[in-house]
Amino acid sequence: MKKIEHIGIAVKDLEVSNNLFGKLFGKPHYKIEEVESEGVRTSFFDIGPNKIELLEATNPESPIAKFLERKGEGVHHIAYAVDDIIAEIKRLKEEGFTVLNETPKKGADNKLVAFLHPKTTNGVLVELCQEIES
Numbered sequence: 001m002k003k004i005e006h007i008g009i010a011v012k013d014l015e016v017s018n019n020l021f022g023k024l025f026g027k028p029h030y031k032i033e034e035v036e037s038e039g040v041r042t043s044f045f046d047i048g049p050n051k052i053e054l055l056e057a058t059n060p061e062s063p064i065a066k067f068l069e070r071k072g073e074g075v076h077h078i079a080y081a082v083d084d085i086i087a088e089i090k091r092l093k094e095e096g097f098t099v100l101n102e103t104p105k106k107g108a109d110n111k112l113v114a115f116l117h118p119k120t121t122n123g124v125l126v127e128l129c130q131e132i133e134s
């Protein structure tokens with residue numbers, strides 16, 4: 001793993017939180033993107049070498065809707081940049097982590113993503129992400 005790519009924060013209302021984080025960082029988000037397969041609408045802020053991803057649920061079955069119900073707004077996951085997501089999934093499985101999707105899926109901001117179950121990572125949901133080459 002190379003670096004923290006982004007920190008995902010679950011929010012109830014993306015517009016309200018875009019405004020709040022825009023004031024906090026002193027600059028606006030650089031994009032909004034909906035990822036239908038995850039049931040989320042996201043926005044991204046650049047903070048130095050890392051990003052903050054705000055996530056709003058778009059349906060009641062979304063992992064974000066469930067998280068908000070159980071825990072309320074707050075840090076939802078930490079995403080790490082990897083060069084070769086297939087190799088990293090294989091390595092992490094061999095190390096005993098539970099990989100939630102062994103086939104990487106299309107995430108936001110031009111990434112292939114995979115998740116590790118928080119029960120195997122001290123209660124923190126881990127996302128792996130690899131830049132999609134254009």
Ligand SMILES: CC[C@@H](C(=O)O)C(=O)SCCNC(=O)CCNC(=O)[C@H](O)C(C)(C)COP(=O)(O)OP(=O)(O)OC[C@H]1O[C@@H](n2cnc3c(N)ncnc32)[C@H](O)[C@@H]1OP(=O)(O)O
Nearest residue numbers: 008035038040063066076100107108113115118123124125
């Ligand atoms: C936009 C795309 C992408 C990107 O490009 O960046 C994203 O970031 S998408 C983000 C949203 N997608 C995901 O989170 C996908 C992976 N998550 C899952 O598959 C599920 O959420 C889960 C982690 C397997 C949990 O699902 P489920 O078992 O159905 O949820 P429960 O509500 O029943 O909770 C069970 C258990 O797990 C704890 N939990 C749930 N979410 C988290 C979390 N984010 N961090 C830490 N712990 C979490 C929950 O509290 C329950 O624990 P116990 O109460 O101890 O049983």
Ligand SMILES: [Co+2]
Nearest residue numbers: 008053079127
């Ligand atoms: Co993410």
